[in-house]
Every structure is written in C-alpha cells, then in structure tokens.
Amino acid sequence: MRIRLVTNNPHKLAEVSQILAPYGIEVERLGAEKVEVQHDDVAEIAKKAAENLCVRYGDYVVVEDTGLYIEALGGFPGPYAEYVYRTIGLSGVLKLLEGVANRRAVFRCAAALCLGGRVEVFLGEVRGTIAQVPRGIGGFGYDPIFVPEGLGRTYAELGDDVKNKISHRAQAFSKLATWLTTTASKRA
Amino acid sequence: MRIRLVTNNPHKLAEVSQILAPYGIEVERLGAEKVEVQHDDVAEIAKKAAENLCVRYGDYVVVEDTGLYIEALGGFPGPYAEYVYRTIGLSGVLKLLEGVANRRAVFRCAAALCLGGRVEVFLGEVRGTIAQVPRGIGGFGYDPIFVPEGLGRTYAELGDDVKNKISHRAQAFSKLATWLTTTASKRA
Numbered sequence: 001m002r003i004r005l006v007t008n009n010p011h012k013l014a015e016v017s018q019i020l021a022p023y024g025i026e027v028e029r030l031g032a033e034k035v036e037v038q039h040d041d042v043a044e045i046a047k048k049a050a051e052n053l054c055v056r057y058g059d060y061v062v063v064e065d066t067g068l069y070i071e072a073l074g075g076f077p078g079p080y081a082e083y084v085y086r087t088i089g090l091s092g093v094l095k096l097l098e099g100v101a102n103r104r105a106v107f108r109c110a111a112a113l114c115l116g117g118r119v120e121v122f123l124g125e126v127r128g129t130i131a132q133v134p135r136g137i138g139g140f141g142y143d144p145i146f147v148p149e150g151l152g153r154t155y156a157e158l159g160d161d162v163k164n165k166i167s168h169r170a171q172a173f174s175k176l177a178t179w180l181t182t183t184a185s186k187r188a
Numbered sequence: 189m190r191i192r193l194v195t196n197n198p199h200k201l202a203e204v205s206q207i208l209a210p211y212g213i214e215v216e217r218l219g220a221e222k223v224e225v226q227h228d229d230v231a232e233i234a235k236k237a238a239e240n241l242c243v244r245y246g247d248y249v250v251v252e253d254t255g256l257y258i259e260a261l262g263g264f265p266g267p268y269a270e271y272v273y274r275t276i277g278l279s280g281v282l283k284l285l286e287g288v289a290n291r292r293a294v295f296r297c298a299a300a301l302c303l304g305g306r307v308e309v310f311l312g313e314v315r316g317t318i319a320q321v322p323r324g325i326g327g328f329g330y331d332p333i334f335v336p337e338g339l340g341r342t343y344a345e346l347g348d349d350v351k352n353k354i355s356h357r358a359q360a361f362s363k364l365a366t367w368l369t370t371t372a373s374k375r376a
Contacts, residue, residue: 011264020372033225034225034226035223035224035225035236035240036223036224036225036226036353037221037222037223037224038222038224045297047222052223062367073275073276074274074276074277075275076271076272076275076276076280077275078271078275080268080271080272083226083264083266083268084268086262087261087262087263087264087265087266088261088284092261092264092284095284096276096280096283096284097281115337129256186295188348
C-alpha cells in the first residue's frame with residue numbers, strides 16, 4: 001500500500017516513512033499546492049486542505065498539519081509553527097518565554113486522508129514543556145526545546161527512533177495506518 | 189459602484205469604506221471562507237484567494253491581505269500579523285525586539301479584485317520603524333507601534349483621517365479605486 005503525502009518538508013516525509021514502514025505502507029511525496037483556511041485547529045486546516053486536493057488528486061492523498069501550542073503565549077505559534085521557526089527561530093520563542101514560569105505546551109498533529117471521496121482525519125497530541133535552552137541533536141524544528149511530559153528529555157535528545165514511536169505525528173499516522181490496514185481494507 | 193470585501197475584521201471594513209468613499213465606491217462585507225496559500229508575499233496570498241472566490245462570487249469581490257515585515261525578525265510576523273497580534277500581542281513583538289537596534293519594518297497591503305473573470309492586484313507599501321512602546325489611541329492592531337518613515341508619530345497617534353490617506357491600505361485601495369473608475373469603466 002502507498003500513500004501520497006502533501007508536504008515540502010523533507011523531515012516530515014522521512015518521519016512519516018519511518019512511522020508507516022512497520023505497517024507495510026510506503027510514502028511518496030506529492031508536490032501539490034496546499035490551500036489553507038485560517039484556523040487555530042490543525043484538524044480543521046488539514047481537513048479543508050485535503051477536501052480541496054482529494055477532488056484533483058484522488059485516493060490515498062494525505063495532508064498533514066502540525067501545531068505547537070504554548071500555553072503562556074496564547075497558543076502561539078500554533079499552526080504557524082513552521083513560519084515562526086523560519087523567521088524568529090527557537091531563540092525568538094525562548095526570548096518570548098524569558099521570565100515566564102508556565103512552560104506548558106502541546107504538540108498537535110492532524111493527518112487527513114482522502115479515500116473513496118471522503119476525508120478521514122486522524123489526530124495525535126503530546127503534552128509537554130518548553131526547555132530553557134535547546135538540547136539534543138535529533139529531529140528537526142522545535143524538537144530541541146520540546147520535552148514530552150514525564151520523559152525529562154527533549155524530542156531531539158530522545159532521538160528519531162524513540163520520537164517516532166511516541167510523538168504527536170507518530171500517534172496520528174499510527175491511527176491512520178491501523179485504519180487503512182483494517183477498516184478500509186475490509187470495506188474494499 | 190460597490191465592491192464586496194472579504195473580511196472578518198470590522199476595522200478593515202471601516203478603513204476601506206473611508207478610503208473609497210471619496211471615489212463614490214461603497215463597500216459591503218462578504219462573509220466568504222477565504223482559503224490561503226502559504227506564502228510570505230501578501231500579493232500572492234490575496235491573488236490566489238481571490239481566484240478561488242471569483243469563481244463562486246463573481247465580479248467586484250475584493251480580497252485584502254496585509255503583512256507587517258520586521259527586518260530584524262526575518263520578516264516576522266509577515267502575513268501572519270493578525271494571528272500574532274491575537275496570541276503574543278504587541279508586548280510579545282516588543283519583547284522580541286528588546287535590545288535590537290534595527291527597528292526597521294514595512295507594512296504591505298494587497299487588494300485583489302475580481303472583474304470579468306480576471307484578478308487585478310493592487311499594492312501599497314509603507315516603510316517605517318517599530319516604536320519602543322505603544323503610543324496613541326487611533327487605528328487598530330499594530331498601529332500604536334508602527335511609525336511611518338519621516339513622520340515621527342505612530343499610525344495610532346496620527347489618527348484615522350491621516351492614516352487613511354497615507355497608509356499601506358490607503359495606497360492599495362486608492363489604486364484599486366482609480367483603476368475601477370477609469371480603466372474598468374472605459375472597458376465596460
């Protein structure tokens with residue numbers, strides 16, 4: 001089985017490939033233009049973007065959207081995490097949290113799959129905190145400053161093998177894989 | 189003549205109405221769902237969003253997109269200025285600029301108009317600096333911290349009457365109005 005992931009981020013492509021490999025699902029990149037509704041909820045963004053692309057590209061297209069919601073910053077950077085990373089970077093986010101005691105944050109991932117003219121959305125969520133300084137060399141993006149609850153180490157310190165079993169993205173895509181290999185194959 | 193402005197922002201609706209009144213153009217709000225491409229350039233965002241809406245809503249629909257580009261922050265908040273205002277607010281933006289000598293910023297506005305199955309895009313741009321602290325009570329959003337070049341006062345201090353003659357939005361919509369009342373009417 002093969003899905004077509006709409007993304008321009010090579011890190012996400014690699015992660016999703018690693019997450020889906022144990023399910024025997026291959027991942028191909030689809031370089032389609034994603035249009036997005038303005039919404040704070042990644043599920044809504046992924047769903048609407050998929051609905052738009054399903055019509056043109058058909059079955060097994062998957063749109064992924066991820067947000068990092070920092071409680072003390074009113075949910076910032078939320079669904080605009082990639083843009084914020086690219087402009088003010090981790091140092092900017094850490095500067096915004098200088099002197100802020102509440103470091104709580106949530107990583108949310110939504111994977112929206114086109115199948116049979118419908119869109120199915122799968123969610124993953126990991127609660128955690130924002131570290132005082134970047135730590136670790138694994139992963140990408142916010143991984144050096146995100147500490148999943150109870151683990152005491154950042155995603156970047158945990159490394160790809162561990163991260164890709166427990167992360168927000170791992171949860172969303174594992175649900176998608178389970179659904180594809182059970183429910184969907186029964187319907188076929 | 190009447191345009192239909194796609195916006196959920198009452199301040200923008202009021203400003204555009206004031207800017208277009210001298211041209212005899214009325215402004216009505218169109219509550220359509222705007223889908224956006226991810227792009228740093230407001231012209232590209234407005235154009236693509238308009239193309240999408242022209243098909244459904246027809247002539248005289250106008251999509252507006254505005255960005256505030258702060259040089260020292262890599263262009264942040266750019267086209268996500270509204271979201272950033274709603275989450276970290278002016279205090280967050282000022283915190284990011286603490287200790288930063290380069291306060292240069294540019295306000296860019298794009299107005300994309302549907303007419304005769306085409307989209308025409310009009311641009312406005314104002315260079316300036318980010319103030320050390322918010323000043324003035326006029327306007328909305330970033331107006332209390334944006335000082336247009338050479339004026340020494342923030343948009344909020346200048347007040348709506350002055351702002352709506354010189355602002356990024358005033359420039360874009362004045363061009364649109366001139367085009368509508370000359371070129372377009374000659375073609376009709």
